[in-house]
Amino acid sequence: MTTKIPHEPQKGALNSAPLLDALSTAVFSLDRVGRITTVNSAAETLLGRTRRGLQGEPAAEFIEEAGAWFPLSENAGMVSYASLTELRRGLADPVRVRAVLSSLSAEDVRASGLPFDTACLLEVSELEDALQAERSAMEASVRAANSELLRNLGHEIKNPLGGIRGAAQLLETELVRDEDRECTSVILEEAARLQSLVDRLLAPYRRPRTSEPVNIHEVLEHVRSLIGLEFATGLRIERDYDISAPAVIGDRGRFIQIFLNLARNAAEAMTSERARGKAEIVFVTRIARDVMLCGKRVRLALRVDVVDNGPGIPEEIRGRIFFPLVTGRAEGSGLGLSIVRAFVEEAGGAISVESRPGKTDFTVILPLGSRKEAEKSDRSPTGGTGIKI
Structure with missing residues (x-):
């Protein structure tokens, strides 16, 4: 002994x-x-x-x-x-x-x-932490290589695309027959669609407009109202907030995009659940302590979970779900979650997912601002002090 x-x-x-x-x-x-x-x-x-x-x-x-x-x-x-x-x-x-x-x-x-x-x-x-750190380092290396490839590809597409659109617009003004104009309309529509795709590819590399204290609960309430309008029937959105949390620092618009994307993905995945009136999304916030974010130890952070009761993420893509062009939906571009991850990491945070049939939980962890900074933003969207809303 x-x-x-x-x-x-x-x-x-x-x-x-x-x-x-x-x-x-x-x-x-x-x-x-x-x-x-x-x-x-x-x-x-x-x-x-x-x-x-x-x-x-x-x-x-x-x-x-x-x-x-x-x-x-x-x-x-x-x-x-x-x-x-x-x-x-x-x-x-x-x-x-x-x-x-x-x-x-x-x-x-x-x-x-x-x-x-x-x-x-x-x-x-x-x-387990050591093994996870090694896996994360390998994933980060792959993501960095993919991101560089996509950024270069986006710029290479964007330059000639402007010329194609300009030529089509000029040609359209010289055409007389309606059937000829239909052809140039197709060119312009497809060029616009490709331009939108390129803009989404390059979105993570544009600097955020602002960096300021943001009340994440106000962001979540805004997202809740948008999703409620978009999916008006068959979907219930619950909230379980720790409203004592101070503000996070970053761009409010990008935080909205992060959680709107996660919530919309969840709602779209629950087609059968919404048809039965059983679809549910839950926003949960909690204080997290002593966490590793972007290779640094953070004493205090905010954990935000977006949980749904849908079918879950297909196992074959679960490990690659944050990679560009990976999607489980036929009509999806596969860019949404890669942009979400880029925005989260830009804010100094981390995102992960756990999924099984009946429950998918996306966890976003963000470093917290100081209490003094938090006083500049509202403590809660309702002004209350309770946890569950």
């Missing part, structure tokens, strides 16, 4: 280095015998304990294998250990983690601002 070794905290040791607190990975700084000298905020969250309470605890209390790594010899030079193991969390269930131990030089410790008796760092990441 591992026992706690008496350890006198040094002055200021409770404050972990600011750089460590910016990481989403749990990091423990340890002395030569494996006792915790300090931890970052992610480690506090992972173990459900405070920095002060963890100081002086042996790492082997949480990772059994760590007992074999210590003590570190002063003459051993730089050492490193890595292991896939279990992290024990008291009464909470243990979790599978990837643990990496790296020794530090005295110069590293001084430069980092860590407690002077620190000898090494232990990085701990939940295995």
Whole structure:
């Protein structure tokens, strides 16, 4: 059994280095015998304990294998250990983690601002989170390549398209017979349709008009009214809001486009449910803490879920649903969700989806503005303080 070794905290040791607190990975700084000298905020969250309470605890209390790594010899030079193991969390269930131990030089410790008796760092990441991060990095690389291709393609189409439309308009003024004019009308209509497609392709690359505090509940209420008019029968829209959330920062028009697209997709997918009067969309907002957004750790964020009770996303396209030109509808362009994702990421957020028959849940997570910024926007569309509307 591992026992706690008496350890006198040094002055200021409770404050972990600011750089460590910016990481989403749990990091423990340890002395030569494996006792915790300090931890970052992610480690506090992972173990459900405070920095002060963890100081002086042996790492082997949480990772059994760590007992074999210590003590570190002063003459051993730089050492490193890595292991896939279990992290024990008291009464909470243990979790599978990837643990990496790296020794530090005295110069590293001084430069980092860590407690002077620190000898090494232990990085701990939940295995599922680590695998998800790798998958996300691969997906981001593919999306970036696809986006660059589409942007270049859009510009290459747009240039000659203007010439085609101009020539057709000029030709139309010189034609006398109606049947000839019908041909130029077809050219102009198809050119306009192609222009619209190109504009949608290039939309994510245009800078937003404004960046200001936006009350997301007011945005959702606006979307609710638009969807209610478009799908007047057979569809019910419920709301479950945490109206204590402060504002998000971004372009209001783009936020409307994000949630209008998600809600419209949900409504269009529920054809049979609407015919039976059973279609339902639910807007849910909640505060999220300690989340990773765009490669950065965010302490406070707003989670918005758009949930429907439709047939679900076909399994064969579920993993590619945010890629351009991927759609489950014969009449769809496959651009809507790729634009949604681009707008969400432009606002510093992230979007994901979980889907099965009977329930599809699109989750948008956005970093929150400060409370001071939030005061500039209305707290709720109704001025109330309840949660469910």
